[in-house]
Amino acid sequence: xxxxxxxxxxxxxxxxxxxxxxxxxxxxxxxxxxxxxxxxxxxxxxxxxxxxxxxxxxxxxxxxxxxxxxxxxxxxxxxxxxxxxxxxxxxxxxxxxxxxxxxxxxxxxxxxxxxxxxxxxxxxxxxxxxxxxxxxxxxxxxxxxxxxxxxxxxxxxxxxxxxxxxxxxxxxxxxxxxxxxxxxxxxxxxxxxxxxxxxxxxxxxxxxxxxxxxxxxxxxxxxxxxxxxxxxxxxxxxxxxxxxxxxxxxxxxxxxxxxxxxxxxxxxxxxxxxxxxxxxxxxxxxxxxxxxxxxxxxxxxxxxxxxxxxxxxxxxxxxxxxxxxxxxxxxxxxxxxxxxxxxxxxxxxxxxxxxxxxxxxxxxxxxxxxxxxxxxxxxxxxxxxxxxxxxxxxxxxxxxxxxxxxxxxxxxxxxxxxxxxxxxxxxxxxxxxxxxxxxxxxxxxxxxxxxxxxxxxxxxxxxxxxxxxxxxxxxxxxxxxxxxxxxxxxxxxxxxxxxxxxxxxxxxxxxxxxxxxxxxxxxxxxx
Numbered sequence: 353x354x355x356x357x358x359x360x361x362x363x364x365x366x367x368x369x370x371x372x373x374x375x376x377x378x379x380x381x382x383x384x385x386x387x388x389x390x391x392x393x394x395x396x397x398x399x400x401x402x403x404x405x406x407x408x409x410x411x412x413x414x415x416x417x418x419x420x421x422x423x424x425x426x427x428x429x430x431x432x433x434x435x436x437x438x439x440x441x442x443x444x445x446x447x448x449x450x451x452x453x454x455x456x457x458x459x460x461x462x463x464x465x466x467x468x469x470x471x472x473x474x475x476x477x478x479x480x481x482x483x484x485x486x487x488x489x490x491x492x493x494x495x496x497x498x499x500x501x502x503x504x505x506x507x508x509x510x511x512x513x514x515x516x517x518x519x520x521x522x523x524x525x526x527x528x529x530x531x532x533x534x535x536x537x538x539x540x541x542x543x544x545x546x547x548x549x550x551x552x553x554x555x556x557x558x559x560x561x562x563x564x565x566x567x568x569x570x571x572x573x574x575x576x577x578x579x580x581x582x583x584x585x586x587x588x589x590x591x592x593x594x595x596x597x598x599x600x601x602x603x604x605x606x607x608x609x610x611x612x613x614x615x616x617x618x619x620x621x622x623x624x625x626x627x628x629x630x631x632x633x634x635x636x637x638x639x640x641x642x643x644x645x646x647x648x649x650x651x652x653x654x655x656x657x658x659x660x661x662x663x664x665x666x667x668x669x670x671x672x673x674x675x676x677x678x679x680x681x682x683x684x685x686x687x688x689x690x691x692x693x694x695x696x697x698x699x700x701x702x703x704x705x706x707x708x709x710x711x712x713x714x715x716x717x718x719x720x721x722x723x724x725x726x727x728x729x730x731x732x733x734x735x736x737x738x739x740x741x742x743x744x745x746x747x748x749x750x751x752x753x754x755x756x757x758x759x760x761x762x763x764x765x766x767x768x769x770x771x772x773x774x775x776x777x778x779x780x781x782x783x784x785x786x787x788x789x790x791x792x793x794x795x796x797x798x799x800x801x802x803x804x805x806x807x808x809x810x811x812x813x814x815x816x817x818x819x820x821x822x823x824x825x826x827x828x829x830x831x832x833x834x835x836x837x838x839x840x841x842x843x844x845x846x847x848x849x850x851x852x853x854x855x856x857x858x859x860x861x862x863x864x865x866x867x868x869x870x871x872x873x874x875x876x877x878x879x
Contacts, residue, residue, distance in 0.1 A: 380610075387614060405643055408579045413633060414630070421618065424590040428617075430761045436608070444594060445465030461700075492654070493654075494663045516685045520682065546630075
């Protein structure tokens, strides 16, 4: 039975235009754990280590991580400020509509919805596919010449994906516990890895190497620019915080708890990542080329093996990273399915009547989970044609999620930040500056992450992120003109009605005179 708090949240959701169909059984700690799981700092930094080994080494790895963490805190704070006003599973695409004028709301909502949908799908794909590659790379700890072929890689990817699907469908009631366990597993893993590496490694690097070594000689890019290209490692890892807005309808007091979880998860991931990177850099071998030329393309297992002096020791530490990967895969599929469900609920996806269904027995959008997994399973087949094309999904995920975050922030800025003035997570007088910093970074990130990691470029090393991004854009444009242009209207309520929902959530009475004033102001706004 739902308590009064849940009832209040459901009433507010109804005022935002939607019927509550999902149980509110997730706490703030659980959402924090989910966001923390999706970012999975030790795992994300491990699977993308090959990028920064070429593009700057220690300086890019450490200071690039610090730089992107600070930027991500600014973006997360900007999103949290908006989320506190409009806490729905629609997330950024709902916000883009509410912050826009009536004339532009459907188009802005549609564009941002597809950006966040593709971002959710591709970040889930990259996490789980990378996990399959990392599992197979463990074999190289005993057999250095082993190279997994395409079928072995794709089958392992499908196996990990299947586990994530089964957990999301049949064990959804345990997601709260799983998300909480993730926090403790990740923290314990980082501490164990830190202590093991620094105590067992026979030869430690100097502090100067760890914090000041800059080597971009392998990148082919000008030295300064190589640092920025290498920021993809950190930017890809720190992207998932905005995805948890899709869980707003499964949380008590979402206008308070979800914004806090969004920001705190970035801070926690930033600290965790730093504590993980420093010992890894201290134990890097003198021969960096040995890591660059690892047959599996995943050098972290080799780093662990060299540091501990045995394949078994290396696998023991790698197993901890694989555990973090499973939490990340489960969590990212959870968020992606809720995003799919929310977007389908507004009729924005082909076949939306099926994808928006919630299984009453399992209390989850089973068909949205199946669609998200099916899209990823099919996209994984691209690996048969080009491994470079698949690696580009990392860049696509970062570009799509970053731009989906940036659109509602930009709209809010252009309209004088009027809507967020009533936010319970207000940035106050610093809001405009924080928003401006985030937009500048997102514009730069889109350019950066369409570039190849190294030069010169050939078909096997080309970054196909822009091509894949254009492919999804083409699908969304065709759907828009074929159906959505005439049928998709965005969120089902007006801004005035959504504003009233904020009062319901906070328990604050809506001043009739203020409401009349706001309505009159809306009428003056060009449509």
